[in-house]
Amino acid sequence: MQERIVRKVFGWILLLPFLLYSSTANGAGFELQEQSGVGLGTAFAGMSTGFGDGSESFWNPAALSQLDGTTATFVGHVIIPSTEFTNEGSSYPALGGVPVSGGNGDDGGEAAFVPNIYFAHEAIDDKLWFGLGVNSPYGLSTKWDDGWVGRYHALESALTTININPTVAFKVHDMVSVGFGGSLMYVDAKLTNAVDFGTIGLANLPPAVSSSLGLSPQAADGTAKVEGDDWAAGANAGILITPMDDLKIGLGWRSQMKTRLRGDASFDVPANAQVLTMNGAFIDTTASAGITLPQSASAGFHYAISEMVGVAFDARWVEWSKFKELRVAFDSNQPDSVVDESWDDSWRYAVGLDIHPCENLDVMLGYAYEETPIPDPQHRTPRIPDLDRHWFTTGLGYQLTEDLKLGLSYAFILADDDKSDIVGPTGDNFVGSYEGEVHIISGQITWNMNLS
Numbered sequence: 001m002q003e004r005i006v007r008k009v010f011g012w013i014l015l016l017p018f019l020l021y022s023s024t025a026n027g028a029g030f031e032l033q034e035q036s037g038v039g040l041g042t043a044f045a046g047m048s049t050g051f052g053d054g055s056e057s058f059w060n061p062a063a064l065s066q067l068d069g070t071t072a073t074f075v076g077h078v079i080i081p082s083t084e085f086t087n088e089g090s091s092y093p094a095l096g097g098v099p100v101s102g103g104n105g106d107d108g109g110e111a112a113f114v115p116n117i118y119f120a121h122e123a124i125d126d127k128l129w130f131g132l133g134v135n136s137p138y139g140l141s142t143k144w145d146d147g148w149v150g151r152y153h154a155l156e157s158a159l160t161t162i163n164i165n166p167t168v169a170f171k172v173h174d175m176v177s178v179g180f181g182g183s184l185m186y187v188d189a190k191l192t193n194a195v196d197f198g199t200i201g202l203a204n205l206p207p208a209v210s211s212s213l214g215l216s217p218q219a220a221d222g223t224a225k226v227e228g229d230d231w232a233a234g235a236n237a238g239i240l241i242t243p244m245d246d247l248k249i250g251l252g253w254r255s256q257m258k259t260r261l262r263g264d265a266s267f268d269v270p271a272n273a274q275v276l277t278m279n280g281a282f283i284d285t286t287a288s289a290g291i292t293l294p295q296s297a298s299a300g301f302h303y304a305i306s307e308m309v310g311v312a313f314d315a316r317w318v319e320w321s322k323f324k325e326l327r328v329a330f331d332s333n334q335p336d337s338v339v340d341e342s343w344d345d346s347w348r349y350a351v352g353l354d355i356h357p358c359e360n361l362d363v364m365l366g367y368a369y370e371e372t373p374i375p376d377p378q379h380r381t382p383r384i385p386d387l388d389r390h391w392f393t394t395g396l397g398y399q400l401t402e403d404l405k406l407g408l409s410y411a412f413i414l415a416d417d418d419k420s421d422i423v424g425p426t427g428d429n430f431v432g433s434y435e436g437e438v439h440i441i442s443g444q445i446t447w448n449m450n451l452s
Contacts, residue, residue: 041395042352061179
């Protein structure tokens, strides 16, 4: 308990600049792509070669070598997702197809504000750079109505991460720069769902006892809640090659980060089902869950076709295949809660244009296609109802003064329709389809200073 209090205290100290912050997954799985306001305008095509705002610390620290003097950037992303579910015959097959009661859950998406802060400094002219990023690489926020048809699989799911990422870049040749960094990440999670104590009682008690207590499927619902937090550490690196003035080629890599969330599990058990707690199950206890946050790699280029037009392309790979299951271990007689995930690795492809119609104005356009790591409907849960996505983006950059640049970008993300077809721990078959879309508005202020 004392260890968890210490983690929480330091976590909240770190969170102080982010008091308005909440998170929602808008990249594949539960990844957050929103690491640059300018980058959003090109659908993050150009992430491997840099956007000139300090976000290079996250995507490719070697690209910091393009920045002059000292740069400070503040970004805010407003994310408005919509996830709608349509029930298509959820039932209890073992009970002769008795329907699961409840509605479609309203809109499971949760609006969020995601900030980024970056700082970069040219320590030795054209040789050495330092960078620092504070951002959120992963996030999740879904919330469904209490009595909805998928309540036994998910009610509320929340994952918050705050990442501190110092970096350094070296120019080893006129055409080649390398960069390295380390990450310290705070991770906090909360999961809730309904529990069908009626079905559990029917399966574990003599028929006369369960009948006398009124324990039958869907007749004695309770809830389970698990909360936990931890810290994780990782690294990132990159290389930037500029074979000619008009062409930049970048490679970026981020390591996996392992964390074991520790916290508390609590159960709300209806009065007629209290007998099920007699053997030490469904009681409030401590609990833990291990999560491996995946490694990733990106490769891309930026080519200046002319002084007015540039084109960028990026491909990004994420090793989601390490996410094999979501297992919560309870420090009681409660059996582990295990959800088979069996995700696949995923790819994201983005192409973008940056147009410079006049000296102080930049116009950005972008498109990206992003694969979901979820392999099939049998592994798509309402906690993370991830879908393939199409990004359509645009943005403006305006040089307000010699030192101050403003950016405003917008993205519309359209998700491909897909389904869930999963079986819960008490035998209910959750079946239905999802539709999703996301609107993102990003504002950015970049201050270029010369402190020498």
